[in-house]
Amino acid sequence: MAVQLYNSLTKKKETFVPIEEGKVKMYVCGPTVYNYIHIGNARPPIVYDMVRRYLEYRGYEVEFISNFTDVDDKIIRAAHELGEDVFAVANRFIEEYHNDTCALGVKKADKHPRVTETIPEIIDFVAKLIEKEYAYESGGDVYFRTKKFEGYGKLSSQAIDDLRSGARIEVDERKEDPLDFVLWKAAKEGEVSWESPWGHGRPGWHIECSAMVKKYLGDTIDIHAGGKDLSFPHHENEIAQSEALTGKTMANYWMHNGFININNEKMSKSLGNFVLAHDIIRQHSAEVVRFFMLTAHYRSPINFSDELLEGAKNGLERLRTAVSSLEHRLTESADYGEKEQWFAKISQFKETFIKEMDDDFNSANGISVLFDLAKEANRYLREEQTSKQVLQAFIDLFDELAGVLAIELRDQVELLDGEIESLIEQRNEARKSRDFKRADEIRDQLKEQGILLEDTAQGVRWKRG
Numbered sequence: 113m114a115v116q117l118y119n120s121l122t123k124k125k126e127t128f129v130p131i132e133e134g135k136v137k138m139y140v141c142g143p144t145v146y147n148y149i150h151i152g153n154a155r156p157p158i159v160y161d162m163v164r165r166y167l168e169y170r171g172y173e174v175e176f177i178s179n180f181t182d183v184d185d186k187i188i189r190a191a192h193e194l195g196e197d198v199f200a201v202a203n204r205f206i207e208e209y210h211n212d213t214c215a216l217g218v219k220k221a222d223k224h225p226r227v228t229e230t231i232p233e234i235i236d237f238v239a240k241l242i243e244k245e246y247a248y249e250s251g252g253d254v255y256f257r258t259k260k261f262e263g264y265g266k267l268s269s270q271a272i273d274d275l276r277s278g279a280r281i282e283v284d285e286r287k288e289d290p291l292d293f294v295l296w297k298a299a300k301e302g303e304v305s306w307e308s309p310w311g312h313g314r315p316g317w318h319i320e321c322s323a324m325v326k327k328y329l330g331d332t333i334d335i336h337a338g339g340k341d342l343s344f345p346h347h348e349n350e351i352a353q354s355e356a357l358t359g360k361t362m363a364n365y366w367m368h369n370g371f372i373n374i375n376n377e378k379m380s381k382s383l384g385n386f387v388l389a390h391d392i393i394r395q396h397s398a399e400v401v402r403f404f405m406l407t408a409h410y411r412s413p414i415n416f417s418d419e420l421l422e423g424a425k426n427g428l429e430r431l432r433t434a435v436s437s438l439e440h441r442l443t444e445s446a447d448y449g450e451k452e453q454w455f456a457k458i459s460q461f462k463e464t465f466i467k468e469m470d471d472d473f474n475s476a477n478g479i480s481v482l483f484d485l486a487k488e489a490n491r492y493l494r495e496e497q498t499s500k501q502v503l504q505a506f507i508d509l510f511d512e513l514a515g516v517l518a519i520e521l522r523d524q525v526e527l528l529d530g531e532i533e534s535l536i537e538q539r540n541e542a543r544k545s546r547d548f549k550r551a552d553e554i555r556d557q558l559k560e561q562g563i564l565l566e567d568t569a570q571g572v573r574w575k576r577g
């Protein structure tokens with residue numbers, strides 16, 4: 113039995129065969145950091161965290177890289193509007209990204225490279241593409257010569273001529289061909305820039321991922337992943353840049369997760385229905401949001417509404433009740449009754465879980481197995497005589513399988529970073545409205561959990577005691 117995954121490049125489910133036995137090199141496109149992430153941006157970190165954890169559960173050593181786009185038109189615009197420095201804005205939202213995703217149970221990547229740390233590698237990459245005539249300079253910009261790269265369009269299954277006649281391609285006199293895309297942008301007056309062989313400028317968006325993949329993981333990686341919206345042009349351009357340079361396949365498997373709708377509508381600026389992960393974590397709990405996201409297959413679209421989150425919360429509660437009932441019975445149970453038959457039944461659930469998850473990381477079915485396990489546990493708890501060993505076997509399997517999905521089945525003893533920040537925010541609000549009693553209560557509550565607060569001129573700092 114092996115892991116099967118849907119490869120967006122071949123449009124087929126394939127058996128996963130890594131380049132190096134037992135090892136996985138994986139890259140996930142990260143966010144442009146100019147705001148808190150919305151719930152749509154929270155889906156890739158959660159689902160690819162699940163993929164990473166499952167591959168680790170199946171015995172692979174996973175090297176996991178995810179970037180931050182920390183210089184870009186949007187960040188420059190946001191900094192201008194806020195009257196702040198571009199780097200200060202980027203740094204702040206990188207920190208917020210870590211806070212939110214950590215609350216959502218996402219492990220940090222082995223490395224989160226930033227564009228601003230990768231400039232020499234990007235310049236080198238672009239220079240080599242010019243040498244190989246896959247790119248050309250034009251008025252301080254550098255463009256990729258798309259028609260020279262055979263296979264352009266292979267990921268998004270589009271013929272280059274169809275793309276050329278497509279409405280979204282604008283004619284630009286600086287380009288030889290409307291399909292060419294920018295690798296390096298000449299600096300505009302007063303904009304942040306770096307020195308390059310083509311004058312002062314900064315990288316285009318697509319080149320950073322090609323440069324980072326090469327720098328941290330090598331010419332060919334196992335899995336490249338991101339949201340479905342990145343398939344074209346971002347991933348198509350990444351393939352063109354990387355494969356033109358190295359002559360090798362960039363990634364053997366491409367994974368794309370589905371979109372998120374809000375109350376059955378697409379999230380969009382014009383509808384004004386952007387939901388920030390930051391807010392939703394505070395309204396519902398981060399654990400419920402993660403659980404909810406994983407109740408859908410990662411490739412399926414997912415609809416987000418308060419009602420559906422409420423439903424997920426009830427589901428999670430059902431699993432937690434089963435575990436706490438098992439634990440409760442364990443304290444009073446002796447060792448009675450039939451055992452072997454139950455051990456066999458319990459291990460059957462584990463096999464089913466692995467079978468479902470091996471099938472393109474079907475966490476939706478994986479969670480169904482947890483519900484079936486809870487039903488079986490409740491059935492066992494109705495037996496007159498129960499065995500400590502069987503109870504423990506149920507608990508152990510719950511811990512093992514929920515652990516793979518990073519779903520918390522115990523009432524949280526330790527507070528997550530995001531929850532601490534939220535309590536600190538509530539304490540600040542209480543103090544602002546001169547409700548010192550409430551503010552002190554929150555301080556004490558945090559202290560009980562080993563979190564120490566320090567009031568400084570820059571605001572409240574906290575540390576684990």
Ligand SMILES: [Zn+2]
Nearest residue numbers: 141142321346
């Ligand atoms: Zn990317």
